[in-house]
Amino acid sequence: MVHNSKTEFERLIKSFRAPVTTVVVVQIRQGICGKEQFSPDNPTVTREVSTATTTTRVVTVLLAKAECSQSSPDEEFVRQFARVEVSLSSVLLRPYFISPIAFTFINADRLRDALSRPEQWSGLALTSGRCVEAIERTLQLDDVPNRAELLQRWSTLAIFTVGEATRRRLLERLGLQSTGHQSGDASSLASFILSSSLVTDEKLLPPLPLLFPCSSIRSDAISTTLEGKVALEEIACYQTVANDRLEAEVQQLRSELLESANRSPTILPQLLIVVFFSPSGVDHLMPVLSRVFGLQRSDDDNSVIKVKLVAFGRSTAARLESGSQKASVWFTASRPTAEVLADELRANLDTLLNL
Secondary structure, three states, X not given: OOOOHHHHHHHXXXXXXXXXXXXXXXXXXXXXXXXXXXXXXXXXXXXXXEEOOOOOEEEEEEEEOOOOOOOOOOHHHHHHHHHHHOOOOOEEEEEEEOOOEEEEEOOHHHHHHHHOOHHHOOEEEEOOHHHHHHHHHHHOOOOOOOHHHHHHHHOOOEEEEXXXXXXXXXXXXXXXXXXXXXXXXXXXXXXXXXXXXXXXXXXXXXXXXXXXXEEOOOOOHHHHHHOOOOOEEEEEEEEEEEOOOXXXXXXXXXXXXXXXXXXXXXXXXXXXXXXXXXXXXXXXXXXXXXXXXXXXXXXXXXXXXXXXXXXXXXXXXXXXXXOOOOOOEEEEOOOOOHHHHHHHHHHHHHHHHOO
């Protein structure tokens, strides 16, 4: 005799008269709580969904990155934050972009003349994406002939860059390979140059100088370290100026954080993490943050918004901690990449929020 397997199964289950078992499934991201019930009288799983208050914390990360904004974000940082957010089950990371500075390009004629004669140089040192942009702009001038041939000649020389972003920009915009990008800051790059094949004997200068397009307010790290060992020709190719809408944009961010605090009064304080990308960004943004958020009171237990400061590199951390700023740096990224920043932010949030 053949039994109906489903009917027989239901009859056997009923005979046990077991108590109802409830499995609670919490979906943090969507802010709902689902409850699944299984009982002997109802072997079919049923799902009840009801609204529930969750403990999701939205952490705003202000990326004070030049030439980025809410309407023009740096997509690599957005991707990396989304990647690490998966492991922060009770935290949503909200990247927020404000550019504290803007740039104007200068000395195009002098830079054009230098770039037009690669045979006069032993190589090229670049410490920021702006230097790459200055070279690109210069090579696009009408009076620069044979751009492709010129770039091919430069490709045979030693080219040094600081940071992965500068290396990638040089490769993508001009097709030039470089080395030293792992160094992370200008001082480390200078040490890397001294250890390279460009200098075979530290007592002997290379036969030709190294071309160094830079900011008008560049640090002395490279020139001081290379002095007497590698001849260096500096050309200031851009100036840094303040974003004229900086205070308005920071005020807008504060208003959004206060509005969020009013909507979620049980999740206080609001946490704002500010990532600085350059010493000049520190100089322009820190005074505004101090006025708008009252950073001198940031450790007040009654503060609605808590601010943590992060440096993308060692020179930026030094600027935050020295001079008139005297700020407390939460942590400094061990390497200046979006991936490393995201990973180390996750690790520090784990500790801060006891996740």
